[in-house]
Amino acid sequence: MRLTQWTDYTLRVLMYCAACDGRAQPVTITEIAQAHDISRSHLTKIVQQLAAQGLLETTRGRGGGMRLMRPAKQINIGAVVRSTETDFDMVECFDAGTNSCRMSEHCGMKGLLARATHAYLAVLDAVTLADLVPPRGETRRAVQALRFMPGLPFAPAV
Structure with missing residues (x-):
């Protein structure tokens, strides 16, 4: 199973926000775009979706x-x-609508893959965003470590 780039970036946004939770200033799209070398416009769409889902609170303007x-x-x-x-x-x-496999009626692969997908999702269901970021005491060091990663043009605010 492979996640789309959209899901990857969505998880990165959430993880970055979780890692910066509790700091005085809010996280910006520009900050995440620079930290992960991702397009600002692409991240803007993701942030809008996360806000619509009630996962992110966004504020516009200076200091937003x-x-x-x-x-x-x-x-x-x-x-x-x-x-x-x-x-x-x-x-x-x-997908019954597009299935053209002539072995479907007698094939055990479909059931096997369905169980594998179910197990994959069950593992993800057992994890929260908090499980993916360092504990508070270590968060500052983790975010600061981004400063020393090759190719990053800036140091993230902590």
């Missing part, structure tokens, strides 16, 4: 930015992935 709307321990990774991924059909036969 975004913050998590609820604690990271209340944001389930399985739910986030389900909201961003559009297709969990691993093979053609998962």
Whole structure:
């Protein structure tokens, strides 16, 4: 199973916001774009979607930015992935409308892959955003470590 770039970036935004939770100034799109070398316009669309889902609070203008709307321990990774991924059909036969496989009636692969997908999602359902970021005492060091990563044009505000 492979996540789309949209889901990857969505998780990065949430993780960055969780890692910066509690700091005085909100996280900005520019800050995340520079930290991860991602297009600002692409991140803007993701942030808008996360705000519409009630995961991020956004403020416009000078001094604006975004913050998590609820604690990271209340944001389930399985739910986030389900909201961003559009297709969990691993093979053609998962979709009755497009299935042209002549082995479908006698094939055990479909059931096996369905169980694997279920197990994959069950693992994600057991994880919260808080599980993906360092504990508070270590968060500052983790975010500051971005300063020393090759190719980053800036030092993130902490």
